Amino acid sequence: MASLSVQSVKKSYGTVPVLHGVDVEIKDGEFLILVGPSGCGKSTLLRMIAGLESITGGTIKIGDRVVNDLPPKARDIAMVFQSYALYPHMTVAQNMGFSLKLAKRPKAEIDAAVRKAADILALGSLLERTPKQLSGGQRQRVAMGRAIVRNPAVFLFDEPLSNLDAKLRVQMRAEIKELHQRLGTTIVYVTHDQIEAMTMADRIVVMHGGVVEQIGRPLDLYDRPANLFVAGFIGSPSMNLIEGEANGAGGFVAGDGAVLPLSGLKAPAGRDLVLGIRPEHLELAEAGTPGSIAGKVVVTEPTGSETQVTIRVGKTDLLALFHSRLDAEPGDEIHLRAMPSTMHLFDKASGRRLD
Amino acid sequence: MTNDTFFKRWGLAGLMAVICLLVNLPIILMALNSLQTTEQILASRNIIPASFSLANYQGLTNTPFFTYLRNSLVVSLGATAFSVTAAILGGYALSRFRNGLLNAYSTALFAVQMFPIILALIPLFLLFRPLGFINSPVSVIIVYSVVNLPFVTWMARSYFDTIPRELEEAALIDGCGHIEAFFRIVLPLSGPGLAAVSIFAFLFSYNEFFVANVFLRNAEAMTLPVGIQMFMQQFSTDWGSLMAAATLTMLPTLVLFLFVQKFITHGAMAGGVKG
Amino acid sequence: MNAALDTKEASAWRIRARQFLAPEFVTPAILLAPSILLLLVVIAYPMLQGFYFSFTDGLLMKSGDFVGIANYTKLLSQPAFWHSLRFSAIFAACNIVGCYLLGLGLALLLQMDMPGRGAFRVLLLLPWIVPSLVSIVSWRWMVNDERALFNQIITLFGGDPIFFLSDSNWAVTIVILIKIWRSFPFMMLSLLAALQSIDRSLYEAAAIDGATRWQSFWNVTLPQIKNISIVLCLLMTIWSVNDFDTPWLLAQGGPANATENLVVLAYRYTFARNDVGMGAATSFITLFVLMALVFFLLRLQRRS
Known part of the structure; x- marks a missing residue:
């Protein structure tokens, strides 16, 4: 087990920069998730930690050892690949024991380690099969088993669940989290799925365009997104982001002229702002309630447990998520309000959070 | 409707069977006639022989046929060893790396594929002679290795392309170095493909005439195609022996080809089309 | 100021040097080294030397003196050269047309659903895979004399036997036929692969749009295989012009030439007449002709 330190790490391919200086400190035993849209550099960063990509600038330390110039095998890490990367010509047991075999450990020790990992992952009955004979979920588990057998200082996961179907993904999410609690090993995990990040991580690093947008605990990112990118990326469905400016009288004038009440939220007047309200924070209100606005229902999408409604206020479409059923037809007028504590204000030019 | 498709499918198969027969008629007639003595051939000239005998094949033991065969095997195996080594190295490099050197190498392979080999043969003849390579398998092995290079490299490359990079990366993390990862992971997985590459390299070398004809001018050193060609010039009327020799020469080609025919698209297409 | 510039340049140089020494460059360089060495020794060096030879009057046993472009001017004044050039052109043109039509036709047939399709595919590849010598022996048997198979068929229909290998026109015809027979399978195989890579749904869309089979061949199949067809014709041209085995083994370039x-x-110049200079000059002209053809065909492709 070890801490991991990424200090102003840069990467470029030829003259094309992909990472512009990333700083992350990962505590011993922490479950850290790198999340961001494809092309944001998260996988590149993970592969640099693994030693599969060279480091253009900066320092990566595992424990207190600088690993910049160490080959992957000397870094005391294990990695689970998106494609699982199981060796097709080896059985499950051989796959899992390969690293120990390369380290020339005695056969009895290898067998014991493989057996132990197989027990943890319920793979005992599959040890003599080849990867071709396994289902997707089983392969995923073997890939994790191979990582566990090494007992490394750090586990690296590169989008390990993206090749599984939705149901299995939810199940594996819980299993990986349980595994982390059981083994207590530091994990760096890459995903593009913010729900995966929110549900599993101790801390999340949101990346975009080769820079870190925000680092924080999942709920901190949800409650206080540091900028427009994080606000839009974390949370599902995405936050409503409305461009406009404060009118100095406790209202927010959207670009099309619709006025939304800020209900006491302090907003600097005379500059371009973006108001953010999460769909789940919009509530139904009686007509005439102070701080409420009226809008027309455009589309309702009931999912059973909740109802997603698109509501047109002026010319702005807002998405609302109600946990109750809504009896409304397109065209009906309804009234909405949001608690000021759940609203977010951002400076449009810099994208930064205001307050 | 099912009946309709049934007749259509079998009708087509019948048509194709006739086409295959017609296309392969020269070879078939040669093989059939090799089972008749020259006297019988010249006397009857029926398309299908009336009686069969192995006299021609027995007669080959009195000719240098088996010397030629031995030379052919030496040359082909030697060229195969060189070609496949070069193909594994080059194919792997082309499959896993991208840079200017590799682009230049690719272009060079293309140029070789189109190169009029006569251009190199004349100077090579003068270059090899003082080294004692004329009438020695060495000269032919060296030239074949280069002539085979484009096809075998492209074929090996298209095989390595089917092996995911992640497997090597996983091996690197599991504790291999680059070379160990290649030998423990990539090579075992490309076994069938490399077997096919070897067989093709062997086939090309075994079949080749022009280069061998330039460098192997002494009966002791000749490969099968050159030797039989000599025989054809000198005893142009001994059809029985000639066709027996040609048929026997063709047999290994056919057998080996049946093993690797399903791989052929890999190399041919990779070379001809992908670039 | 100057110093700053120097260090900037120096660091740029250092970066370039590091890129040069990076494993991404060094590893493939090591892997390719043996092949590149082989290419230099067997192709590049002889080619340069051959180019020099084409300006000398050397013999096989004795190196000659520099004679300038004498070999080339002499060559261009020989009717035999112009005859060879014409024959090479006819040979290549007929081979391409024949192979393409035969190859495409058979590829289309092989693409249809029928029992034993795999076996037919293999059987049709045999002419391509048997040694050139074997194919010539088998063909010679069919055209060799007045009682050979072809002549038996001609006589059956009441014609007079033809001496295929001693009549110039017939020898040309036969050598072209044999070449087509030997090379159509490659065309067929490549076109078949191209046909199979066409997205099925294009045909379904065409059928829904009301296209007949012929229309969908004309509007879907042909445009989809156009590029590969040009590439294949290019390869065929080159391989036809470079072919030695077929004309030499059939009749040593004869009857006459x-x-x-x-x-x-x-x-023949080099190894029969012992004239290395003329031989080298002729092979270089072959290369120039090929390069001109390739250039022309590539231009054609780019324009379309």
Whole structure:
């Protein structure tokens, strides 16, 4: 087990920069998730930690050892690949024991380690099969088993669940989290799925365009997104982001002229702002309630447990998520309000959070 | 409707069977006639022989046929060893790396594929002679290795392309170095493909005439195609022996080809089309 | 100021040097080293030397003196050269047309659903895979004399036997036929692969749009295989012009020099007439002709 330190790490391919200086400190035993849209550099960063990509600038330390110039095998890490990367010509047991075999450990020790990992992952009955004979979920588990057998200082996961179907993904999410609690090993995990990040991580690093947008605990990112990118990326469905400016009288004038009440939220007047309200924070209100606005229902999408409604206020479409059923037809007028504590204000030019 | 498709499918198969027969008629007639003595051939000239005998094949033991065969095997195996080594190295490099050197190498392979080999043969003849390579398998092995290079490299490359990079990366993390990862992971997985590459390299070398004809001018050193060609010039009327020799020469080609025919698209297409 | 510039340049140089020494460059360089060495020794060096030879009057046993472009001017004044050039052109043109039509036709047939399709595919590849010598022996048997198979068929229909290998025109015809027979399978195989890579849904869309089979062949199939067809014709051109085996093995370029192409001519100059200079000059002209053809065909492709 070890801490991991990424200090102003840069990467470029030829003259094309992909990472512009990333700083992350990962505590011993922490479950850290790198999340961001494809092309944001998260996988590149993970592969640099693994030693599969060279480091253009900066320092990566595992424990207190600088690993910049160490080959992957000397870094005391294990990695689970998106494609699982199981060796097709080896059985499950051989796959899992390969690293120990390369380290020339005695056969009895290898067998014991493989057996132990197989027990943890319920793979005992599959040890003599080849990867071709396994289902997707089983392969995923073997890939994790191979990582566990090494007992490394750090586990690296590169989008390990993206090749599984939705149901299995939810199940594996819980299993990986349980595994982390059981083994207590530091994990760096890459995903593009913010729900995966929110549900599993101790801390999340949101990346975009080769820079870190925000680092924080999942709920901190949800409650206080540091900028427009994080606000839009974390949370599902995405936050409503409305461009406009404060009118100095406790209202927010959207670009099309619709006025939304800020209900006491302090907003600097005379500059371009973006108001953010999460769909789940919009509530139904009686007509005439102070701080409420009226809008027309455009589309309702009931999912059973909740109802997603698109509501047109002026010319702005807002998405609302109600946990109750809504009896409304397109065209009906309804009234909405949001608690000021759940609203977010951002400076449009810099994208930064205001307050 | 099912009946309709049934007749259509079998009708087509019948048509194709006739086409295959017609296309392969020269070879078939040669093989059939090799089972008749020259006297019988010249006397009857029926398309299908009336009686069969192995006299021609027995007669080959009195000719240098088996010397030629031995030379052919030496040359082909030697060229195969060189070609496949070069193909594994080059194919792997082309499959896993991208840079200017590799682009230049690719272009060079293309140029070789189109190169009029006569251009190199004349100077090579003068270059090899003082080294004692004329009438020695060495000269032919060296030239074949280069002539085979484009096809075998492209074929090996298209095989390595089917092996995911992640497997090597996983091996690197599991504790291999680059070379160990290649030998423990990539090579075992490309076994069938490399077997096919070897067989093709062997086939090309075994079949080749022009280069061998330039460098192997002494009966002791000749490969099968050159030797039989000599025989054809000198005893142009001994059809029985000639066709027996040609048929026997063709047999290994056919057998080996049946093993690797399903791989052929890999190399041919990779070379001809992908670039 | 100057110092700053120097360090900037120096660091740029250092970066370049590091890129040069990076494993991404060094590893493939090591892997390719043996092949590159082989290419230099067997192709590049002889080619340069051959180019020099084409300006000398050397013999096989004795190196000659520099004679300038004498070999080339002499060559261009020989009717035998122009004859070879013409024969090479006819040989290549007929081979391409024949192979393409035959190859495409058979590829289309092989693409249809029928029992034993795999076996037919393999059987049709045999002419391509048997040694050139074997194919010539088998064909010679069919055309050799007045009682050979072809002549038996001609007589059956009441014609007079033809001496295929001693009549110039017939020898040319036969050598072209054999070449087509030997090379159509490659065309067929490549076109078949191209046909199979066409997205099925294009045909379904065309059928829904009301296209007949012919229309969908014309509007879907042909445009989809156009590019590969051009590439294949290019390869066929090159391989036809470079072919030595077929004309040489059938009749040593004869009767007279009827089936003597540029390569056979170069071979004959060098190894039969002992004139290395003329042989080298002829093979270089072959290369120039090829390069001109390739250039022309590539231009054609780019324009379309």
